[in-house]
Amino acid sequence: MKIRNFIQVKTVEAFHEAVKAANGSIAILAGGTDVLVNGREDDVYKDCTVIDIFPIEELHGVRETENMLLIGACTTHEAISHDPLVKQYAPILAEASGAVGSLQTRNRATIGGNLANASPAADTMSALAVLHAELVIERDGEARVEPMTAIFTKPYKTNLAPNDLITTIRVPKLSPNVRYDYIKVGRRKVLSISRMTVATLLEMDDEGVVTRFDMTVGATFPRPMLFPDISAMLVGKRPTEQDILDVAKALSDKIPEIAGIRKSTVYKQPVCRNISERSLRKLCADILK
Amino acid sequence: MKSPSTLGKNIERIDARAKAEGTAIYGADIRLTNMLFCKNVYSERAHAKLLAVHIEEAEKMPGVVKVVTGKDIPGAKMFGELFIDQYAIAYDRVRYFGDVIAVVAAETQEQANEAAKLIYADYEDLPVLASPKMAMESDVAINPDYPDNICGEVHVNKGDSEAALKEADVTVKAKYITHFVEHAYIEPESITAVPSPMRDEVTVYGSMQAPYNARISIHRMLNIPMSQIILRPSSVGGSFGGKIETAEANAIRVCLIALLTKRPAQVTLTREESIRESYKRHPIEFDIEIGAKKDGTMTALRMISFLDAGAYTNMSPPVAFKTAILGVGPYNVDNVHSSSTAVLTNNNHTGSMRGFGTPQAIYALENTVDTLAAKLGMTPTEFRRKNLLKNGDVSACGHLMDFHEVSIRDCMEKAAEAIDFDRKFKQYKEENKDPRRRILRGVGISTSMRGASVGADGNGFDVARVLIEILKDASIHVNIGLVEIGQGLRTVQMMMAAEGMGVNPERVTMGETDTSRSPATGACIASRGTMLGGGAIADACRGLKTILNQGLSMKYGDDIGEVTYEDDRVRFGEHDLSFDEVVSIAYGYNLTPAAVGTYSVPVIDWDEEKGFGEPFYSYTYSCHAAEVEVDLDTGYVTVVKMIGCHDPGRIINPQFAKGQIYGGLAMGQGMALIEDLGHSDRTAALSNLNFNNYLLPTAMDVPDTNMPILNGHTDPRSAFGGRSLGEPATEPAAAAITCAVNMALGKPGAINELPFDLERVMEIAQEIDKQRDIDAASVAAGKA
Numbered sequence A: 001m002k003i004r005n006f007i008q009v010k011t012v013e014a015f016h017e018a019v020k021a022a023n024g025s026i027a028i029l030a031g032g033t034d035v036l037v038n039g040r041e042d043d044v045y046k047d048c049t050v051i052d053i054f055p056i057e058e059l060h061g062v063r064e065t066e067n068m069l070l071i072g073a074c075t076t077h078e079a080i081s082h083d084p085l086v087k088q089y090a091p092i093l094a095e096a097s098g099a100v101g102s103l104q105t106r107n108r109a110t111i112g113g114n115l116a117n118a119s120p121a122a123d124t125m126s127a128l129a130v131l132h133a134e135l136v137i138e139r140d141g142e143a144r145v146e147p148m149t150a151i152f153t154k155p156y157k158t159n160l161a162p163n164d165l166i167t168t169i170r171v172p173k174l175s176p177n178v179r180y181d182y183i184k185v186g187r188r189k190v191l192s193i194s195r196m197t198v199a200t201l202l203e204m205d206d207e208g209v210v211t212r213f214d215m216t217v218g219a220t221f222p223r224p225m226l227f228p229d230i231s232a233m234l235v236g237k238r239p240t241e242q243d244i245l246d247v248a249k250a251l252s253d254k255i256p257e258i259a260g261i262r263k264s265t266v267y268k269q270p271v272c273r274n275i276s277e278r279s280l281r282k283l284c285a286d287i288l289k
Numbered sequence B: 001m002k003s004p005s006t007l008g009k010n011i012e013r014i015d016a017r018a019k020a021e022g023t024a025i026y027g028a029d030i031r032l033t034n035m036l037f038c039k040n041v042y043s044e045r046a047h048a049k050l051l052a053v054h055i056e057e058a059e060k061m062p063g064v065v066k067v068v069t070g071k072d073i074p075g076a077k078m079f080g081e082l083f084i085d086q087y088a089i090a091y092d093r094v095r096y097f098g099d100v101i102a103v104v105a106a107e108t109q110e111q112a113n114e115a116a117k118l119i120y121a122d123y124e125d126l127p128v129l130a131s132p133k134m135a136m137e138s139d140v141a142i143n144p145d146y147p148d149n150i151c152g153e154v155h156v157n158k159g160d161s162e163a164a165l166k167e168a169d170v171t172v173k174a175k176y177i178t179h180f181v182e183h184a185y186i187e188p189e190s191i192t193a194v195p196s197p198m199r200d201e202v203t204v205y206g207s208m209q210a211p212y213n214a215r216i217s218i219h220r221m222l223n224i225p226m227s228q229i230i231l232r233p234s235s236v237g238g239s240f241g242g243k244i245e246t247a248e249a250n251a252i253r254v255c256l257i258a259l260l261t262k263r264p265a266q267v268t269l270t271r272e273e274s275i276r277e278s279y280k281r282h283p284i285e286f287d288i289e290i291g292a293k294k295d296g297t298m299t300a301l302r303m304i305s306f307l308d309a310g311a312y313t314n315m316s317p318p319v320a321f322k323t324a325i326l327g328v329g330p331y332n333v334d335n336v337h338s339s340s341t342a343v344l345t346n347n348n349h350t351g352s353m354r355g356f357g358t359p360q361a362i363y364a365l366e367n368t369v370d371t372l373a374a375k376l377g378m379t380p381t382e383f384r385r386k387n388l389l390k391n392g393d394v395s396a397c398g399h400l401m402d403f404h405e406v407s408i409r410d411c412m413e414k415a416a417e418a419i420d421f422d423r424k425f426k427q428y429k430e431e432n433k434d435p436r437r438r439i440l441r442g443v444g445i446s447t448s449m450r451g452a453s454v455g456a457d458g459n460g461f462d463v464a465r466v467l468i469e470i471l472k473d474a475s476i477h478v479n480i481g482l483v484e485i486g487q488g489l490r491t492v493q494m495m496m497a498a499e500g501m502g503v504n505p506e507r508v509t510m511g512e513t514d515t516s517r518s519p520a521t522g523a524c525i526a527s528r529g530t531m532l533g534g535g536a537i538a539d540a541c542r543g544l545k546t547i548l549n550q551g552l553s554m555k556y557g558d559d560i561g562e563v564t565y566e567d568d569r570v571r572f573g574e575h576d577l578s579f580d581e582v583v584s585i586a587y588g589y590n591l592t593p594a595a596v597g598t599y600s601v602p603v604i605d606w607d608e609e610k611g612f613g614e615p616f617y618s619y620t621y622s623c624h625a626a627e628v629e630v631d632l633d634t635g636y637v638t639v640v641k642m643i644g645c646h647d648p649g650r651i652i653n654p655q656f657a658k659g660q661i662y663g664g665l666a667m668g669q670g671m672a673l674i675e676d677l678g679h680s681d682r683t684a685a686l687s688n689l690n691f692n693n694y695l696l697p698t699a700m701d702v703p704d705t706n707m708p709i710l711n712g713h714t715d716p717r718s719a720f721g722g723r724s725l726g727e728p729a730t731e732p733a734a735a736a737i738t739c740a741v742n743m744a745l746g747k748p749g750a751i752n753e754l755p756f757d758l759e760r761v762m763e764i765a766q767e768i769d770k771q772r773d774i775d776a777a778s779v780a781a782g783k784a
């Protein structure tokens, strides 16, 4: 891999300084599991100063506020998948991170990198979408907050500037009542780029009436998406078998609608419908009885 | 009482520690003073006339020492193991994307890589023939020696298959298609050539499976005497048949550079280059038809197959031989026609790969057999019980099986029992009818018989040689050119030499293969390493004993009678000597206890014209059973468990034998379900050039519960009783899995194209769902 220069930084401040000092293109390196692969295939980084942010202590680990989980952008998927706070307040993310690559990959690959790389097949995207996650992004010492879904423009492209650093992923805490399901479909058990993921959050009151419903499909659309119209199909209702069939159909119909009819649609549309039904039946098992 | 033998024991591999501790030297580990690093430049066309190769810019780049093109090859322009039609460096035409048009040698790898980017060529495009069908219909000949693009045809004929099919009570006609499969050795090709400062001599190191073949090619192309080409294969990081022609082409290139520059030169392929250049498993299309009587007796079998040979003949004719002959399976059937045709195309050439044309055929045959069984209302095991060969039967190719234990039935019973086939088959068939069930379960079973060694296709030239020398300290040193490629062969050879001399295995030392020390031998291919190497070792041991006995006669008189070598002792008459004593007696009389051993497979009675007779000298019997789960929601197939039961003759080392089986099962799983090179039948290009998208089963995908069963019967036709296992271990695996998937889907033969990936399985799953909807609707209508 060819690069112009390589710098390791230990603080966010040092990162900003390194950006200024670089005078020229920069590339952020976190776990490197995407960067090293890209760099091997092409000389894409040959004019870049590569800034390694992995040693920045403050970007690792999960903290909480009253309503939010604050996940450092350099937290690895392996750490997230075992983190007690994540397991308690955003268990669907623990599953999604646990589905990434293999143990070796997860020990190095970070959640910030997963998002900034903007692969439509990134495994955490569908989970973070239904969680309504937000990103804290710093440029030149200034922080701003954006909805996670807002940074993506098209496959492998974000609207982040080269000196934009994702520092934190903010995830609203789920109440313990929220049911969740995360399904990954790949060609093999591990080390497998998702053909599709389906992430679902469902909350019901004591009567079985849905108070919150978020469901989306990953690895299918050009960028992560949320569908208020799909949520509206169940909210305020006590779901029936027919509702489940309707939601699954509506969600799978989004595929040709948004992504257009492609070769993969023949596979993805029915699979989306099937696994959405499977997920919802599982989540509503007690209600459907 | 005969003393316990070395054979059959789990003796530790002699290379285990070096490999586990990382001290073994593989091709790319080699670093030499003054060594040049090389980079191949590949063709940008799949088929074109090569008008000019522009190397001027590259030559001017920093660090570049030499750039060679095809024009620099002083001798013959082409090489080939059996058919000389392959370029080491293309000079007038390119025939596939893996052809190399130039090689850059520089002081560093980076410099060579940079310079290589500047090399380009002028091409005059020719039509790209990206499938056998296109090649057979085209009037363009890829190789003028084969004007119709057909480079091999083999057939089998027994009885009258057409008439028998007409008379059969039940018949099944089917089509099966297989795809390119990559060997996926973990070590990409790496070759180093070192020129001698003294004379026109070059020593070659690296990942090579067939060094003597390479020696011939280097000799022919670079015009140096064979004696001055020394090949010393390094530790080989996986081969599966794949480290032959591609390694050889690279050896020729670096030898050329080494001789021109008088400096050591190394080339190490990247994974992408390795997949781009190397040959693959043959994609084959089968038209198959089988017939049976109502009682289940199989009466007729017709199998017509077309193999994609790719750009070079490579091993296609002998592969076609095995497809045609072993593809008809271990069945007792009177009327058989099988024909295999190999067709040149502009795809990657195809050649030796574990199984050599049979895993594809067994997959086609066994799925068809299951379809027929279902039509007859029989289970897969019932049908096979009725039709598998037994002692004294005549094989589907006309071989009277009266010379060893024909254990295929026993192999099947053992495999079936181990997976509980009969019970599960019934149970799952019932369960799967439940329309609410989204995960269907299935079991599949498949059988094969594999010819050991080359077979009638190589009648008369199937030979192995060894040189064994007993040193003054009574150690026994074996020099043999049948290469250790990870299978444990070197240790097996050591065990056989100890057995042959009746000594402790500790006495036997094994040289690394070195063509200047070991006599020329046929290669470590074709399920022949153990059987043929064993034959040669036995022969050398006989020679050594004759020499040692001569010493004994000189000391004890001519009438010493019979001498036995056993338990590390030498006994005759009243005498009971240690092996060391006997060796010093021989040295004391200035004898030379060194012997060459030769074994050639007896010529067998195969009528090539008719396609009938004895195609092989002996066979290994195999049965695999697989249990799978098929997810109707996603098309995902989970392999739950596999059994591999084999009779490879006498089991020389049980642990190695099991290792072969575990690996063979995993390899078959990949071939059956996920491995896909992304070949374009328009451009002939491969899109999956690395392991990010060429998916192999991982340790998490291969079931921990897979189980090898050793069902060895000592073969009187093999010196030490062992035949072969490397290839048989893969042969029936893809068939067992695909049969299980089709069974789970309730439609034997439904999926007929490899791999059985998500999309193909999903297609059938949707049909099942549609049918279930229709059934449910008609039930509802009935109720209304």
Ligand SMILES: Cc1cc2nc3c(=O)[nH]c(=O)nc-3n(C[C@H](O)[C@H](O)[C@H](O)COP(=O)(O)OP(=O)(O)OC[C@H]3O[C@@H](n4cnc5c(N)ncnc54)[C@H](O)[C@@H]3O)c2cc1C
Binding pocket: A027, A028, A029, A030, A031, A032, A033, A034, A035, A036, A037, A053, A073, A074, A099, A100, A101, A102, A105, A108, A109, A110, A111, A112, A113, A114, A115, A116, A117, A121, A122, A123, A124, A164, A165, A166, A167, A191, A192, A193, A194
């Ligand atoms: C073998 C293997 C298997 C894989 N399997 C999966 C899988 O199953 N599922 C999956 O989703 N992914 C998978 N990946 C992809 C990869 O591991 C993930 O996308 C990972 O999360 C990337 O994180 P990283 O820290 O390694 O990113 P890096 O490679 O360091 O960076 C990726 C991109 O993000 C940018 N970046 C990183 N951090 C920040 C930040 N804080 N702010 C701004 N920009 C940033 C970098 O500049 C770069 O453009 C796999 C990769 C490999 C090599």
